[in-house]
Amino acid sequence: MKILNTVNDVKTAIKELQKAGRKVGLVPTMGFLHAGHMSLVKKSVADNDFTVVSVFVNPTQFGPNEDLEAYPRDFENDTKLLTDAGADLIFSPSPEEMYPEGFSTKVSVSGITNALCGLSRPVHFDGVATVVTKLFNIVNPDRAYFGSKDYQQLQVIRRMVKDLNMSVEVIGMPIIRESDGLAMSSRNIYLKPEERTSALSLSKSFGLIQKLLDNGERDARVLRQKVVDYINSHSSAHVDYVEIIHPEKLNSLETVNGDIVAALAVKIGRARLIDNKLFKI
Template sequence: MKIFNKITDMKAEIKKLKSEGKSVGFVPTMGFLHEGHMSLVRESVSNNDVTVTSIFVNPTQFGPTEDLAAYPRDFERDCAMLDKNGADIIFHPEPSEIYGEGFCTKVELSGITEVLCGISRPVHFAGVATVVTKLFNIVNPDRAYFGSKDYQQLQVIRRMVKDLNMDVEVVGMPIIREADGLAMSSRNVYLGAPERRSALALSGSFKVVEDLLKQGVTDSKTIKEKIAEFILSHPHTRIDYIETVHPESLVSVDSAEADFVVALAVYVGKARLIDNRYFEVNHA
């Protein structure tokens, strides 16, 4: 497994691989990897000649009061996991390598980035879109793999790739959960034992939605109120948002008359956790 820190070295390696006719799969990450990331790596390994994983804690997607400095990091452990799961290349640049002196360009979407996480994290998606554009330009992947736990991010990347005619296939992968249902996240490390139990309220709330739909409840306001009641019945929880949205545009829907996504952001202790579930509506 090769490790590159410099853009010029990474691009030279990709140019060589492409000249040999090799297909390139890409898994962009911020490190502190877990089984969710590994599911993306294994999918890439099975569908491409070469798999590149980036490990880069991107400063431009963190707001001034967010956890950039505290974000968990363990590069040696990450390397061992990636090697075990078949990754071929790690791209691990410093922030100064990605954002050189005088850097003043950003990629910014409208609409789809101004809802859900975009409300409480207004700089986040411009940071994501900019760094992913740069990484795509550096790695030049045929396919790029993203987990659907970050559902809004996945839709933002898909929209950006479509709008800017980028020649990369964006592959969305299912959420990987712990045995008890908690969505895997690097930020789960922030949870103490009591908070860890309360964090199950996020995935547990989807059963609340299932039961309401079975009862014939389709009013989104009612669905969101019942989710809020359930989550707040658990200690250490504070709701950022609960939304029912269109699966692609992420526009809020008033009624569950067609397929929709329930998207959640909840503070459990100091950890801000997100989760979502796609609900198929069958009126047959």
């Protein structure tokens, strides 16, 4: 497996592959890899002739007072995991390589970014859209793989690809959970033992929603409030948002008339955790 750090080196390597007609998969990550990331890598390895994994903590998607400097990193372990999984190339650029002096362009997706995480993290999705566009231009992948835990991010990328007529196929993969139900996240490392119990309130709240739906509840505002009350009853848990949304438009619903997504963001200690679940009605 190769490790490359510059845009030109990656573009040169990919050009040779594509001349030979080989299919390329891309898995964009910020490193500190866990089983959720690895499910994307393994899928890419199965689907494509060559898999590129980017390991880059993207500064433009972090706002002021967010955890850019503290974001966990372990490149040595990432390399071992990716080698074992069969990845072919790691692209690990510096911030200066991705955003050289004079960089002044951003990609912005409107509408679906004006809700959920976009409300409390106003610069986040511009940073995501910009760096993913750059990665698509550098790697020119046939397919790119993203986890569904970041549900809004996945929809933003799909919208961007459609609107800008990008040729890459975006593949969303299921959420991978710990044995206790907690959605895997690099930020789970922030949780103290007593906070982990509170963190389980996110995934357990989906059982509460399902029970209410099974009993005929169709008022989305009732579903939301029940979940807010449940999560806030746990120590250290502070709800950022609980929303019942349309699966594609991401708008907040008042009445359940079809499939819905419950999307949550909760601060627990130092960690801001997100989770979601699609409910088929």
